[in-house]
Amino acid sequence: MIEAHEVRKQFGQVKALGGVSFTARDGQITALLGPNGAGKTTLLRTLVGLLRRDHGTIAIDGIDPERDPLAVRSNIGFLTDQFGLYERLTTREYLTYFGELNGMDGSALNQRIDEVSQLLAMDDILERRSKGFSQGQRIKVALARTLLHRPRHLLLDEPSRGLDVMSTRALRDALASLREQGCCVIMATHVMQEVTHLADDVIVIAKGYTVAQGSPSELCQRTGIANLEDAFVSLVGTGEGIAA
Numbered sequence: 001m002i003e004a005h006e007v008r009k010q011f012g013q014v015k016a017l018g019g020v021s022f023t024a025r026d027g028q029i030t031a032l033l034g035p036n037g038a039g040k041t042t043l044l045r046t047l048v049g050l051l052r053r054d055h056g057t058i059a060i061d062g063i064d065p066e067r068d069p070l071a072v073r074s075n076i077g078f079l080t081d082q083f084g085l086y087e088r089l090t091t092r093e094y095l096t097y098f099g100e101l102n103g104m105d106g107s108a109l110n111q112r113i114d115e116v117s118q119l120l121a122m123d124d125i126l127e128r129r130s131k132g133f134s135q136g137q138r139i140k141v142a143l144a145r146t147l148l149h150r151p152r153h154l155l156l157d158e159p160s161r162g163l164d165v166m167s168t169r170a171l172r173d174a175l176a177s178l179r180e181q182g183c184c185v186i187m188a189t190h191v192m193q194e195v196t197h198l199a200d201d202v203i204v205i206a207k208g209y210t211v212a213q214g215s216p217s218e219l220c221q222r223t224g225i226a227n228l229e230d231a232f233v234s235l236v237g238t239g240e241g242i243a244a
């Protein structure tokens with residue numbers, strides 16, 4: 001479970017997070033929804049402990065990421081907007097390297113790489129060097145790395161950007177099965193269809209503040225609007241930042 005209370009973060013004069021509070025439960029996919037610049041990436045980076053918050057509390061299964069970053073990170077898979085692939089390594093070599101950093105090795109690691117590769121439908125790029133990979137191929141490798149050590153918590157920053165229809169489906173299936181396994185998944189996205197299809201719970205943030213949290217149908221009920229996209233627009237008070 002991930003809990004945040006009144007989290008604030010400022011970069012110089014820019015208030016990226018003015019006050020964010022929410023609870024993301026195990027066995028649920030929680031979508032993080034907000035217009036461009038709302039603070040989603042900043043929030044995810046703060047939750048993992050990559051950024052120090054200015055104010056508020058964060059607990060990942062009860063542990064503050066600033067107090068015990070190693071304990072928290074060993075239980076988190078974080079997909080950022082920067083993948084950091086090594087162009088000279090094949091996908092398998094890259095995943096082996098990160099698996100070993102997480103204390104995995106030998107045939108168990110190889111088997112896990114094959115499992116994740118199948119899950120994400122990326123067998124065709126497993127033995128290729130990442131130099132020249134397309135955006136979708138790059139994000140698959142980064143996602144595979146994120147899932148490799150079977151983290152209990154997954155924080156994903158726009159995981160489906162650049163993926164084709166089949167890969168998007170593979171990703172959705174993968175996330176649904178992780179939910180079944182009891183993982184706590186938080187996913188920042190602009191894709192309403194993804195939220196409608198996948199999310200159990202939605203956190204809406206705008207200008208650095210949480211404006212609502214609830215299931216897609218609760219948000220529709222609360223706003224009295226049947227369509228989630230229109231309900232979202234009504235909650236954030238603007239039409240900006242939505243993918244068609």
Ligand SMILES: Nc1ncnc2c1ncn2[C@@H]1O[C@H](COP(=O)(O)OP(=O)(O)OP(=O)(O)O)[C@@H](O)[C@H]1O
Pocket residue numbers: 011014015016034035036037038039040041042043
């Ligand atoms: N390192 C930084 N230095 C200065 N300002 C920053 C920094 N990181 C984020 N910001 C600012 O904080 C605000 C929130 O940015 P953030 O990237 O968290 O938004 P976001 O919701 O992820 O946006 P998007 O949907 O466009 O990816 C923005 O105004 C952004 O310009």
